[in-house]
Amino acid sequence: MAAGDEQHAAGEVLRALARHLNCLNEDNKSTRKRAIEQIKRETVDKGLSSCVLQEVFSALLKPLLKCLSDPNEGCRETAIAVITEFIRCVPKPEESLPYLMPCLAVRLGEKEIREPAEELRLSAMEMLTLTVEVCGKHLAPYLSDMMNILQRTIVDPFPDVKRESCRCTVKFSDSVSDHFHMQAESLVKPLMQTISHQHSRVRVSVIEATRAVIHHGTGKNVDDVLSHMAQRLFDDSPQVRKAVTAVVGDWLLHMRDRYSYFRKLIPLLLSSVNDEIPEIRLLAADLWRQVGAQWEKENENELKDKMDFLLTPPEFYPPGVERPGLGCRELVIRNLGSLLPAIGNDINDWLVPTRVRTSQLLSVLLLHAEDHSTQHLQPLLATIYRACTDTERDVANNCLAAAKLLGTFVPPAVFLKLLLDHVTSPCSSSHPWTPLMVLTAVLAGCSKPLLKPHLEQIANTLAQPDVCQEYQQVMYLEQLLACVDVLLRQCESDCGSVSLQLLQVLVTVQSLSTDTDLSEKALESAQCLCKVQDLDSVMDLYRQHMAQLLDWLSASVNTWSSYSPQRLQLHVVVTQSGPVIGEFVSQLMPLLHRCLQPDKDAEMRLRVFTMLAKLLLDAPNTLDSQGRFRDESEKFLCDVLLPNLVWHAGRTAAAVRTSAISCLLALLHGGAITPGMLLCLEEKLRPRVLSALDEDSAMGRLLACRSVSTILRLIGDSLHPDALNKIYPELLKRLDDSSGDVRGVALQALDKWLSSLNKDYDPQLLAPHLQLLFQQLLLHMDDPDSAVQDQVFDILKKGSSVHPALLQKEVEAVRDKHRSPLYCERLLQHIGSLSTDMAADCPE
Structure with a gap:
């Protein structure tokens, strides 16, 4: 269509719209709205040619822009829609900018935004984004207006407006990149105010806008945004974390002054290498490979020497781990010294996610640094030490994984x-x-x-x-x-x-x-x-080292107390070694002799005696497994046990005597001392054991009674009558003991005593001793406890064979004094039956 025809067609359209244009000034809002709608139907909806539309738009623009301030929301909405369609359809939308931009700057860019409806602000921003797309670099003269608008709309209360503003920012920065840097700094503050918005899609949009602002800016504001970007790496939304990863990777690859910020940007990208989402991990790894490869190419001359011999992994490289490229490794190596202080600081952050990510990053950095971490070993260890005390288990585990890498790469x-x-x-x-x-x-x-x-x-x-x-x-x-x-x-x-x-x-x-x-x-x-x-076994291990272990323990034995770990070590060695300890008795006994002297710590002696009692009870399988303890038992009894049975005041001393008597009883029961040896030691042993019968503790008296009973069982029939006569009075005292157990064992010991009377014991000559014994036993045969009565009755039956006449006389003397004469009658019957049997056995 010729130019003249186009102008004629445009004139026809405008004449047809004259009445509608007049209606835009009517007071009735419905009339104004219908007029705008009619203009839309007669222009953009009719499919007019672009040249005609351009002419019409030029004539209609001012009236339509005036409608943007119409009091009626519907009118403003329709006007925005009409202008948007015109901008989209006309061939030269930039011709509208001298009128459009000041109007939008008033509506959206003032300190107090004049467009109250959030949906219309969104429509206006969409129209502005479209204008940026179609006008491109023609918007350069309106840089200030655009910046004023974006500063306000990025912090708009309506989330969708924020997102559209960020989208508009990205497009505008790309369109006027030669001029954008002059005022790019003004958008940093509103973007950072919005980067933590509750909607994840808004946060993603802000991150993408920040990329554009920094990329096309002067580079002075990188520090202002890094901390905010770093925080987004802990975002709950994977899309947000992915956006940060992509943006940081883009900066590392394309930002003009990126070398200056490697030490700050590298940790952000490498942090995403351990993200829980595989897609983000793969993205971060791919971007990092690109960064390394690009740096390697840009510094090829400098790396010539290293490219030959650094391509082969170290000999003991961690299995199953892909080695980073040379460029990636070099980037970390050159920046590690600058990164470690920040790592050390963040590892103590009060936020758990920050500490976890930092600990993960440490391993990644060490994997890149390899043996170059040697020169940073001291600060690295200090950081790892602090992290290992973290209450969050993941932090400690991650740092221990880093420590393992130190072991791989550091000599x-x-x-x-x-x-x-x-x-x-x-x-x-x-x-x-x-x-x-x-x-x-x-x-x-x-x-x-x-x-x-x-x-x-x-x-x-x-x-x-x-x-x-x-x-x-x-x-x-x-x-x-x-x-x-x-x-x-x-x-x-x-x-x-x-x-x-x-x-x-x-x-x-x-x-x-x-x-x-x-x-x-x-x-x-x-x-x-x-x-x-x-x-073959742990016992073989002890056999291999027992001599050295005993020397190790003996070196400090003179300083042992109840709190000394050496005493506990001795316990473990002698109990776990089983029969092996029996092979080293000659080395063990001097150690025991030194630590069990009466002047040593009482509680320590008590515990050692308790340990020895358990071993001596099973002597054939422990201390006497080789039959060598018997050679030491006499010395052990005289030099160790007996001195510890001497009475000293105090509960602790009493407890030591009790443990020593238990050890003696174990020695007697375990068979580690022969009757012959015991008989030789009887004169030394008897006074100590008999004095133990008067111990304050019931356990001590009980163990002493059992010891006397065992001694009588082993050597009683070999004892001299004088020795025997010194034993029974002490046992008789125990029949009045407050402990029923002690009384029972004392009676058993008296039973053993009567069984020990041999041919050297003259009943007639020693009748006073027997009389005392019988009198005391008869007294207890009237005990309220029937079990005691039965036990005493059985003992007296045995005693009747020793001196029946004397026992009969004593029984008859007390028969009428007992509460029940039943036991006396039975005992007299038994004595009578013995007399009858003896008479039958005598020849006529």
Whole structure:
């Protein structure tokens, strides 16, 4: 269509619209609205040619823009729709900008936005976005108006307006990139105010707009947005985290001054490598590969020497882990020193997600840094130590995984110098196990060939008293045990060279632990120590080291107290070694002699005696397994047991005497001392045992009675009558004991005493002793307890064969005094039957 024809057609349309244009000034709102709608039908809806529409739009623009301030919402809505359609259809929409932009700046860009309806603000923003799309660089002269509008609408209360504003920002920055940087800074504050909006789609839009603003800006505002972007990495919405990852990757690849911000941007991208969503992890990994490859290409000349020999992974690289590219590794290596202070700071953040992400990032960085982490070892260990005390288990576990990588890449000679010093002198009194925990993780990452030359140094450190005996917390002992386990797992048969030190640690863990499960785990570790040395059992392990273990314990025996860990270690050694301890009795007894002297700590002696009592009860399978304890038993009895039976005031002293008498009883029952040896020692032993019958504690008196009974059973028929006559009066006293158990055992001992009367015991000559015995027993035959009566009756029946006439006389004397003469009658009948039998046996 010729230009003249187009103008004629446009004129016809405008003449047809003249009446409707006049109606726009009517007071009636319905009239105004119908007029706008009619204009729409006669123009954009009719399918007029673009050139005609351009002419018409130029004439209608001012009246339509005036309608944007119409009091009626419907009129404004229709006017926005009509203008939007015109902008979309006309060939030169930029011609409307001198009138359109000032109008929109008034409606949307004033301090107080004049468009009250949020839906219309959204429509107006959509129209502005369309204008940006179709006008492009023609909007450059209106930069200030656009910025004023976007500053207001980005913080608009209506979420959809915020999103559309962000979308408009992205398009506008791309369209006028040569001029945008001059005022880009003005959008940073409103974007950061909106980046934490409750709607995830708004947050995504803001992040994308921030990318554009920073990318096309001066680069001065990167620091202003980084902390906000970092927070979005912990967002609950995967789409938000994905958006941040994409934006950071874009900045690393395309931002003009990106080299200056590598140290700040790299942690953000690498944090997403461990995101819980696979899609985000893959995106982050792909972007990071691109960043590394691009940097490698840009610095190719500088990397020429490294590109040849750094492409082969280190010899002991973690299995199943893909090695990052050279460019990626170099980027981390060059920025690690700047990153570590921030890592150390964030690992203590009050927010758990921040600490977890930071701990994950640490492993990623070390995987890239490889052996270059050696020069940063001290700050790295300080960070890991703090993280291991975190109450959030994931934080500690992630940092232990990082520690394992240190063991892989850092030479053992370097990390052991620091770690072993920390183990011997923990910097935290509240968490002394932390250095052990980290040492275990580092050792787990170290290879066997590299670790072998340092095995003795490690084992010697663990076996030091200041290390393995200083703390009794379960957590500390668990880490000590874990350290031994990792050595066994990593070095296997090489641990044979430090078997003694490892066994000392395992013995200590068992001795100090109050946790049954932990003790069982330590025993399992001891079995593992046997396995790596091809030993059949733990007893073989003890046989291999028993002499050294006893020397180890003997070195400090003079300083032992009830709190000394060495006493507990002795308990573990002698009880777990079973019959093996019987092979080393000659070395064990001097140790026991020294720690059981009466001047040593009473409670410590009490516990050692209790331990020995258990061993002596099963002497053939423990102390006397080789028959060697019998050679030591006389000395043990005279030099150890008897001195501890001497009376001293105090409850603790009484408890020691009770434990010593129990040990004596175990010695007698276990068969570790022969009757012949016992007979030789009887004169020394008898006074101590008889004095124990008067102990204040019922248990002490009971054990003493049992000891007397056992002595009588073993050597009673070999004792001299004078020795026998010194025993029964003490036993008779116990018949009035407050404890029924003591009375019962005392009666058993008197029964044994009567059985011990041999041919050397003259009843006629020693009748006064028998008379006293019979009188006391008859007194108790009238006891209220029928069980006691029966027991006394049986004893007197046995006594009737010793001196029947004397017993008959004593029974007849008390028969009428008893509450019931029944037992006396039965006893007289028994004596009578004995006389009859004796008469029948005599020849006529």
